[in-house]
Amino acid sequence: MRRKAVSFTITRQKTTRETATKNQKAARTRRQRGYQWEDTIVKRFNSINEWKAFRLGSPSIALPDVLAVNTDSSTIFTIEAKSGTSTSLPVPADQIERCLSWIKTFDIYKKRNVILAFKFLSKKRIDIGKYESRELREFFKIWDESLEITDCVCSYDGKFFAKIDGKRKELFLKECIMPFKTKQRTSA
Numbered sequence: 001m002r003r004k005a006v007s008f009t010i011t012r013q014k015t016t017r018e019t020a021t022k023n024q025k026a027a028r029t030r031r032q033r034g035y036q037w038e039d040t041i042v043k044r045f046n047s048i049n050e051w052k053a054f055r056l057g058s059p060s061i062a063l064p065d066v067l068a069v070n071t072d073s074s075t076i077f078t079i080e081a082k083s084g085t086s087t088s089l090p091v092p093a094d095q096i097e098r099c100l101s102w103i104k105t106f107d108i109y110k111k112r113n114v115i116l117a118f119k120f121l122s123k124k125r126i127d128i129g130k131y132e133s134r135e136l137r138e139f140f141k142i143w144d145e146s147l148e149i150t151d152c153v154c155s156y157d158g159k160f161f162a163k164i165d166g167k168r169k170e171l172f173l174k175e176c177i178m179p180f181k182t183k184q185r186t187s188a
Contacts, residue, residue: 037083037119038065044180051179064099066117070179074110077176078102081117082154085125089118090163091152096143114143115176118154138183141173 038055045053045068053068064078078099082089096114103112118139123131139158151163152171161168 033083033121034065034081037117038081040119041066041068041079041081041117044178044182048179062098064095064102064114067102069109074108076103076106076109076112077115078113079115079117081119083119083121085121085123085131087120087124087156088153089120091116091154093149093151096149096152100143100145100149113176114145116141116143116152116154116160116173120156124156136183140176140178140182142176144171144173147171 042053042055045051050070050072051068053066056063056067065081066079068077068079080091080095080099082091099114103114106112120137122134122136124134126132137156139154141160153161153163160171160173162171
C-alpha cells in the first residue's frame with residue numbers, strides 16, 4: 001500500500017504596530033459601547049422609585065452585567081447587555097448560565113428572570129471604519145429556563161437564534177416590557 005504525500009504551506013501574517021494599534025482601538029471602542037449600554041440600563045431602572053439596579057463588574061468576573069431589583073413586587077432581573085453596529089449580536093452560553101445561577105440564588109424573589117438586552121446602534125458597520133445610517137433598535141428578551149443553554153444570537157430584526165453545531169435554530173423568547181421608557185421594538 002502506497003501513501004500519497006500531501007504538503008501544505010503555512011504563512012504567518014506579520015502583525016505591524018499599526019495593525020495592533022487599530023485592533024486595540026477597536027477592542028476599546030467595543031468595551032466602551034458595552035459599558036455605556038449597561039450604564040444606560042442602570043440609569044433607566046434607577047429613575048423609577050421602586051427599582052434599584054447595579055452594574056456588577058468587568059467581564060473577567062463571573063457576574064451578570066446588571067442586577068435589577070424591585071422589592072415591592074418581589075422581582076429580580078439579571079441582565080446580559082449586548083450592544084453593537086453589526087446586524088447580529090451574539091450571547092455566549094456561559095453568560096446565560098451565570099445569569100441563571102444568580103437568579104436561582106435569590107429564591108426569596110417570586111419573579112426571577114434573565115433578561116437579554118440588545119442595542120443595535122443607529123449606524124451599521126459595512127467595512128473597517130465605514131458605516132451607514134439605520135434605525136436604532138433595542139430588544140429585551142426573557143430567557144426561557146426550559147431551553148437548553150447554548151450560544152445564541154439576536155438579529156437586527158429581533159429574531160433570536162440558538163447556534164447548534166454551526167447552524168442557527170430560531171428560538172421564540174418572550175419580550176420583556178421594561179418599566180421605563182425605551183426605544184424597544186417588538187420582534188413580532
